[in-house]
Amino acid sequence: MLDWSDRYCRYFHRLISRHTQLYTEMVTTGALLHGDTARFLDFFEEEHPVALQLGGSNPEELAQCARLGQQWGYDEINLNLGCPSDRVQSGRFGACLMAEPALVAECIAAMRESVSLPVTAKHRIGIDELDGYQRLARFVETLAEAGCRTFIVHARKAWLQGLSPRENREVPPLRYESVYRLKRDFPHLEFVLNGGVLNLDQAGKQLQQVDGVMIGREAYHNPWILAEVDRRLFGSTAHPGSRHQVIERLMPLVERECARGVPLKRITRHLLGLFHGQPGAKRWRRHLSENAHLPGAGPEVLEQALSLVPRH
DSSP states (O other), rough: TTTTOOOHHHHHHHHHOSSEEEEEEEHHHHHHHSOOOHHHHHHGGGGOOEEEEEEOOOOHHHHHHHHHHHHHSSSEEEEEOOOHHHHOOOOOOGGGGGOOHHHHHHHHHHHHHSSSSOHHHHHHOOOOTTTOOOHHHHHHHHHTTTTOOEEEESOOOBOOSSOOOHHHHSSOEEEEEHHHHHHOOOTEEEEEESOOOHHHHHHHHHTTTEEEEEEEHHHHHSGGGGTTTTHHHHOOOOOOOOHHHHHHHHHHHHHHHHEEEOTTTTHHTSTTTTTSTTTHHHHHHHHHHHHSSTOOOOOOHHHHHTTSSSSO
């Protein structure tokens, strides 16, 4: 979700679901330790619960970054072991680390020793030819021995050569049974299934086998699928209201951020899918796409776009 799940995206999604766990974009240790730390770590108080996702392979640097995450107030530290991009591989982090379970275990142990927060791992079911179940189970067991208790498993292998990141989300077949088997073999650990879940009916079915479900791009492109999460999966009686009401509750943030110089498009780019499948959705997307990037664009552009969509 690099360049997608930034603080404005997460704030918007939190207006739709109060209880869903939110995750940051993957942030590399180098960016945090040698770049603009506040730019990468700042988030809105309303986002809780929110996890900081890190990318790296140096135990000491990951421990330093985990401490920064705890100091900033995050609720969880997550290590990304699933991203297959060439840039990530060249930095020796992401999915390629599944070939080095001992090193990953050192990283997990170092982070756990440095913070009191949960330290979790997000990974694939395998990479390249290293994709047998026994190898996957040993990988999980090695990380568990280092203290990891929660595993977010993208139920596809990753091909590190020959497939783009997008193709790696679509071409390798989903193998949910591998994740179910992990849960059966390690009942004391928590497994969250990721990959191919497009709606809450599918999520509910998966929750009969695993402890949690992560939904990424579908929740971004069609965020209203989160509207029933709190009621159906968390037992809450609260509801976000209508799509119009969500945008109306977002407006104070838009006004504040634009007033301090944040370009409107940084916020509205995350809102394009809100009316997915609804009358007026095309007018909504078009108005935001054509106007939010213009010099001086402010909250009035969002108000105009909202007026183009019928209330229900």
